[in-house]
Amino acid sequence: MSPAAQSLAYGIQLPVQSQSTLYTEDWETSAGPADLVEIARAVDRAGFDYLASCDHVGVPHRLAAAMSTVWYDPVATLAHLAAVTERVRLLSHVAVVGLRHPLLTAKQYATLDRLSGGRLILGVGAGHVREEFEALGVDFERRGAVLDETIDALRAALGPEEFPEHHGKLFDFEGLGQRPRPAQDHVPLWVGGSSPAAVRRAALKGDGWLPQGDPRDRLPARIEKLRRVREEAGIAEPCTIGAITGQPFVIDGGWLAGVGIA
Structure with a gap:
């Protein structure tokens, strides 16, 4: 892939704020807001x-x-961590945006972008917990199609227009003004997931792709597919690969290499 077609951004999925047993360490279970602030700083x-x-x-x-x-x-x-940091970007990894109306999502994340001085990256994904969808009245079986249209609606709702407009199969809105507008002219939208459908969605609709648990040896083929789909669709804009670090450790005042892609 040519340098113009991709870039790589290293970030960290914060501890404490999600505590799946797949990755949570013992200390996180008793940690709280003050620890999150210190880590973010x-x-x-x-x-x-x-x-x-x-x-x-x-x-x-x-x-x-x-x-x-x-x-x-x-x-x-x-939003809480935006107030205690200065330059780091703020990523939802990932927001299950199909669970909410896109105008509600746009209101929340546009406000976050404005308050943070334009540091938002909106990461989105299809979701996988059936009961969440059922409780909120969203069709779990059609979550991919719901996400596809939600992305389109969010593009409109987070764009420059004070009165955004979208007319689709699932969502239809116009004539409703939303301010504040995002501080960024274009809010980056990254798509999470490593299924064939997710990679294709990232290629066609995303400014970036967030791999989900891919082993290192599978990533080159997935990145090549991403590049090929964008090329075939005539999309020339760069696509960022969001790489989550592995566990970082500090030894004798210096960083111990613990970086990987997750």
Whole structure:
């Protein structure tokens, strides 16, 4: 892939704010807001491109033992951390935007972008917890199609127009003004997921792609597919690959290399 066609951004998915047993360390279970603030400030100073917060509205009993029920709201969390950092970008990794009307999502994230001085990256994904969709009245089986149109609606709602307009199969709005507008002229929208559909969605609709648990040896083929789909669609704009670091450790005052892609 040519340098013009891609870039790589290293960031960190914050501890504490989500506590799945797949990755949570013991100390996180008793940590809280003050720890999140200190970590965010350290990330800001260290030069990471972004810090990230996850999204789940509710976790059902059948998944609670593995996922836990600790999932801080990403908008509230990122807004809180925006106030104590200066330069690091703020990423939702990932917002399950199909659970909410796009005008509501746009209002929340446009406000976050304005308050943070234009540091938002809106990461979106299809979601995987059926019970969340059922509780909120969204068709779980059609979540891919819902996400596709939601992305289009969010492009309009987060654009420069005070009165955004979108006319689709699922959402139809015009004549409703929303201010504040985002501070950025173009809010970056990154698509998460590593299924064939997710990679294709990232290629066609995203400014970036967020791999989800891909082993290193599978990434080159997925990135090549991303490049090929964008090229075939005539999309010349760069696509950022969002790389989550592995566990960072500090030894004798220096960073121990612990960087990977997750």
